[in-house]
Amino acid sequence: MLLMERVNKTFELGGGTLKRALVDVNLVANEGDFITIVGSNGAGKSTLLNMVAGVYLPDSGKIRVNGSEITNWPEHKRARYIGRVFQDPMMGTAGSMTIEENLAMAFKRGQRRGLRLGVGRNRAKFRAVLEELGLGLESRLKDPVRLLSGGQRQSLTLMMATLTAPKILLLDEHTAALDPKTAATIIELTKSIVENHSLTVLMVTHNLKQALEVGNRTIMMHDGEIVLDLQGKEREETSVDSLLEMFSRVKKERFLDDRALLA
Ligand SMILES: Nc1ncnc2c1ncn2[C@@H]1O[C@H](COP(=O)(O)OP(=O)(O)OP(=O)(O)O)[C@@H](O)[C@H]1O
Ligand SMILES: [Mg+2]
Structure with missing residues (x-):
């Protein structure tokens, strides 16, 4: 379970301007929750994920995972509990290293013991996880990752992010840079990995459907605020059009609120 309690984060922009990227954010994600996150550019979606991953520490508030308070844990200490895939297929894997070296690194993530990557020892396991992807990568263990296509690389990143069975998976527009067909494949892969590991997922997407x-x-x-939380029947009955409508309504209401404050 992931719990965020009154989390605030303000960034200092150029010229001393302050941007409140997260404002008193409360969120409870139960085990097995798969939450999609929408919102316009600059709404705070990536910052929310960065808070969970420990890229930045909050200015105030609390973050808990399965009852342990991780609010001030550095990023590397959280890595064992949290898997992450970014929008850019170039991130998340090391291009100059081979597929098996990348997998070995992922396998070791969050573990302190020993410096050796254990490539040879785990080769059979690596082959098995790559076979699951169905992309033929199991016969390319010694190829550098930079030779892979964006979709292949993103599939590998997804596999690596979930190799050590994290508690939480963070996906930040992880299909945005891919062609529609590959994006659909990655979404199917995401669903099956999430089901197999019963992960708690936060997935940012600009695709409302x-x-x-x-x-x-x-x-x-x-x-910087969570303005809508849809689930169950209410979510089932929500269409893309009505979600868009809610979007415009929120924007308008906030605009009017701001005007009222200024008046
Ligand atoms: N490291 C940073 N330093 C300064 N400002 C930042 C930093 N990270 C985010 N911000 C600011 O915080 C606000 C929220 O940014 P964030 O990246 O979370 O938005 P987003 O919802 O992910 O947008 P997008 O859909 O464009 O990815 C923005 O105004 C952004 O400029
Ligand atoms: Mg973002």
């Missing part, structure tokens, strides 16, 4: 179809919950962010 995908946001409503994948997972069991959808949250909408605006200006």
Whole structure:
């Protein structure tokens, strides 16, 4: 379970301007929750994921995973519990290293013992996980990752992110840079990995249809706040059009609120 309690994060932009990227964010994600996150550019979606991953520490508030408070844990200490896939297929894997070296690194993530990567010892396991992908990568263990296509690389990243069975999987527009067919394949792969490991997932997407179809919950962010949390019947009955409508309504209401404050 992931719990965020009144989490705040303000960034200092150029010229001393302050940007409140997260404002008193509360979120409870139960084990097995697969939450899709929508919201306009700059709404705070990536910052929310960065808070969970420990890329930045919050200015205030608490973050708990399965009852342990991790609020001030550095990123590397959280790595064992948290898997992550970014929008850019170039991130998340080391291009100059081979497929098996990348897998060995992922396998060791969050473990302190020993410096050797244990490539040879785990080769059979690596082959087995790559076979699951169905991309033929199991016969290319010694190829450097830079030779893979974006989709192949993103599949590998996804596999690596979940290799050590994390508690939480963070996906930040992880299909945005892929062609529609490859994106659909990665989404199917995501679903099957999540089901097999019963992970708690936060997935950012700009695709509203995908946001409503994948997972069991959808949250909408605006200006650093969670302004909508859809699940169950209410979510089932929400169409892309009505989600868009909610989006515009929130924007308008906030705009009017701001005007009222200024008046
Ligand atoms: N490291 C940083 N330093 C300064 N400002 C930042 C930093 N990270 C995020 N911000 C600011 O915080 C706000 C929220 O950014 P964030 O990246 O979370 O948005 P987002 O919802 O992921 O947007 P997008 O859909 O464009 O990816 C933005 O105004 C952004 O400029
Ligand atoms: Mg983002």
